[in-house]
Amino acid sequence: SAVISQKPSRDICQRGTSLTIQCQVDSQVTMMFWYRQQPGQSLTLIATANQGSEATYESGFVIDKFPISRPNLTFSTLTVSNMSPEDSSIYLCSVLAQRTEAFFGQGTRLTVV
Amino acid sequence: QQQVKQSPQSLIVQKGGISIINCAYENTAFDYFPWYQQFPGKGPALLIAIRPDVSEKKEGRFTISFNKSAKQFSLHIMDSQPGDSATYFCAASMWGGYNKLIFGAGTRLAVHP
Numbered sequence: 001s002a003v004i005s006q007k008p009s010r011d012i013c014q015r016g017t018s019l020t021i022q023c024q025v026d027s028q029v030t031m032m033f034w035y036r037q038q039p040g041q042s043l044t045l046i047a048t049a050n051q052g053s054e055a056t057y058e059s060g061f062v063i064d065k066f067p068i069s070r071p072n073l074t075f076s077t078l079t080v081s082n083m084s085p086e087d088s089s090i091y092l093c094s095v096l097a098q099r100t101e102a103f104f105g106q107g108t109r110l111t112v113v
Numbered sequence: 114q115q116q117v118k119q120s121p122q123s124l125i126v127q128k129g130g131i132s133i134i135n136c137a138y139e140n141t142a143f144d145y146f147p148w149y150q151q152f153p154g155k156g157p158a159l160l161i162a163i164r165p166d167v168s169e170k171k172e173g174r175f176t177i178s179f180n181k182s183a184k185q186f187s188l189h190i191m192d193s194q195p196g197d198s199a200t201y202f203c204a205a206s207m208w209g210g211y212n213k214l215i216f217g218a219g220t221r222l223a224v225h226p
Contacts (some may be wrong), residue, residue, distance in 0.1 A: 004156075020199060042202065043157070043216045092156055100145060100210030104156030 119217025
């Protein structure tokens with residue numbers, strides 16, 4: 001299994017600012033993912049972050065808006081840049097452990113005012 | 114072709130009853146089909162998963178039925194309990210699961226005592 005610590009758990013931010021979300025895993029993992037989940041909605045993949053390579057973004061998400069770092073096999077960050085109220089959501093970090101089982105952090109609840 | 118369609122959107126079941134949630138997919142390259150359970154304020158957690166080489170998998174009160182020709186799979190929760198009240202997501206992945214997950218829209222299950 002994998003235990004994921006995500007920080008912050010929640011934040012309220014002013015529009016136009018940026019927030020960096022941290023994801024720390026208790027074991028080395030190759031594949032990490034960042035998802036967005038509107039309250040009461042499904043999970044939408046933002047990007048795949050593999051150590052040693054550039055993050056791969058899904059359609060509708062761009063690096064300038066959601067820059068990702070993956071400096072080692074246990075840590076990643078997602079930055080939400082130049083925030084607007086539309087960015088208010090829950091952001092979830094996920095990793096693949098035991099080859100195929102995806103584990104999720106508890107999420108970061110972001111409110112942009 | 115990347116979508117996974119899930120129904121119903123919400124479900125109310127009496128304690129002891131059977132909960133059934135259905136999913137359908139289009140992409141025949143999908144070869145790993147997990148179900149995730151999510152409680153409010155928590156990240157999703159893997160419940161059970163199936164691969165297309167079997168038509169059914171059972172773990173305790175939870176059973177996945179898989180119909181490859183129809184490109185459909187379903188989750189059955191036997192003897193449903195109030196503690197099962199949560200949101201359930203089906204998902205699909207390629208490369209045997211060593212890849213990103215595509216999630217269904219989710220089903221909010223309420224089990225009444």
